[in-house]
Ligand SMILES: Cc1cc2nc3c(=O)[nH]c(=O)nc-3n(C[C@H](O)[C@H](O)[C@H](O)COP(=O)(O)OP(=O)(O)OC[C@H]3O[C@@H](n4cnc5c(N)ncnc54)[C@H](O)[C@@H]3O)c2cc1C
């Protein structure tokens with residue numbers, strides 16, 4: 096353990112952090128910083144080499160991007176006050192007998208490994224990675240979301256990328272995904288991707304938006320961002336003569352070793368194909384919304400609910416608490432709504448964690464315990480972190496909504512209806528814990544996020560784009576015909592289809608095909624039941640003495656003994 | 665400022681901070697693996713560690729995701 100880390104963790108005896116945050120996007124960084132500024136001992140882990148998440152992913156030498164400078168300031172402030180562990184991938188969280196949470200990570204060996212990582216258990220898993228276990232009294236799940244792809248013929252050809260993948264290449268690596276690029280799918284976030292590619296010199300042949308949506312003039316990104324940023328995307332598309340075409344989509348990709356052309360279809364409102372044309376290109380960026388990453392919460396037993404677009408998300412209350420004591424969630428895992436909402440939720444969660452820590456009743460044996468609302472109110476004192484926060488420019492509204500109006504009419508909160516296990520319902524949260532202005536602002540952004548999901552749904556017609564030999568599952572190479580065969584054999588739900596035809600049983604554990612398989616089965620996507628959030632080597636598992644009893648026997652993927660990451664070292 | 669890694673013995677330039685997957689893609693190498701059954705080519709797809717399409721072996725270690733692994737000078741990458 097480096098001196099730095101040892102010092103912050105406190106010496107001797109109790110080595111648990113007050114808060115461990117998983118995910119270093121806007122939500123995680125905001126939550127961690129809020130807690131750290133109030134004096135809590137905080138660790139933040141992220142699987143990437145640098146903080147930022149989906150939106151603030153940046154190359155080593157950051158370019159210009161709205162909000163990025165500010166995010167980097169926050170990240171720097173966090174680095175001075177907390178243990179920030181990049182390149183640490185969390186694959187499981189378990190509850191220890193004393194009530195603390197053990198956050199199991201793996202981190203790569205070798206020169207690229209973080210200089211800050213504590214070197215406990217360093218000798219294990221000698222091949223590519225080594226395990227690191229962090230103990231925390233409280234956990235904030237801020238793991239974000241990933242692109243939701245839909246299968247279509249040829250979607251597994253190299254050169255077909257997710258929209259987020261194209262953006263990660265550009266923002267994180269300074270690599271333009273291709274020369275002649277087609278952007279397709281649905282949702283407001285296709286626009287920044289197309290604009291970014293065009294600005295970086297790619298010839299963007301079109302943005303094909305499968306829905307009618309709200310049109311470019313009223314495009315939601317205009318409302319999402321501050322005006323300058325959003326208008327920037329539209330202006331940029333216009334300047335680069337990028338057509339933005341609605342009710343159209345890429346329905347097939349063609350090529351031998353990589354994509355050489357795509358079929359673009361005009362669609363009816365259910366996404367049935369009306370007419371097609373072929374467009375030559377070398378790269379396709381596709382995205383049909385997002386899949387919130389909620390595995391860690393599901394592992395811990397956190398309650399879930401369905402978001403407006405049918406995605407399972409973690410249920411949280413006004414203070415971002417999940418149904419499991421000691422576990423908070425913020426950002427995309429609680430519902431998709433853009434980076435500003437994610438950051439705000441992170442701050443609210445951080446505040447709530449601080450309040451929970453300050454309460455005399457809340458001890459290690461009962462982390463995150465929730466006193467009655469009245470008691471919390473009475474017990475709360477404005478905390479020292481406040482002034483500090485303002486000094487680092489974190490307390491200011493910079494980058495949040497510029498006009499802090501009141502909650503929009505009908506701005507329904509997505510907070511779970513109180514149903515026993517959910518803990519305190521809306522309005523029960525201590526006033527000092529979550530500032531009213533934040534709650535109203537959050538309600539407004541949430542309502543906006545929900546409006547987006549309604550304006551950009553996935554319509555069933557995409558299933559007609561598939562051919563018998565179209566791969567539904569890329570990992571196990573399961574074509575549509577085999578899914579249909581399983582259904583004819585009597586597999587009526589996604590789970591039985593998976594057992595019979597094996598989609599979702601490979602490397603990615605159904606992250607990529609799960610949504611499509613649910614649709615093909617005619618059911619809403621189920622919350623992911625993955626005992627292990629990320630595949631790890633057996634070497635890593637065996638280096639953990641008995642902390643995972645029972646977990647391995649549940650492990651149902653990756654399933655092939657031949658898959659290299661399950662080989663023993 | 666750039667350095668090189670080798671991919672199956674062939675040099676590939678890297679701008680510091682890039683992942684192995686990004687460096688390969690930038691060098692025009694868009695697939696570096698074939699699937700078990702159909703022998704289909706695979707390279708980057710999700711770009712953020714979700715899909716496992718982009719696996720490579722670095723310095724003889726177990727396969728890892730090229731889109732997450734930051735390239736380091738001298739890395740020897742092998743593909744399957
Ligand atoms: C292509 C694209 C374009 C977008 N454009 C816009 C835009 O113009 N405006 C806007 O407001 N929003 C935009 N968004 C949405 C925006 O990116 C998200 O709203 C925001 O990033 C959510 O923040 P977050 O903190 O919840 O999650 P993220 O930013 O996704 O951060 C989550 C972090 O958690 C880490 N993580 C996940 N699982 C683990 C694990 N098991 N172990 C360790 N680390 C883990 C990830 O590496 C990641 O860094 C866009 C998104 C995409 C994909």
Ligand code: FES
Pocket residue numbers: 685707708709710711712713714715716717718719729730731732
């Ligand atoms: S491209 Fe999907 S995991 Fe690397």
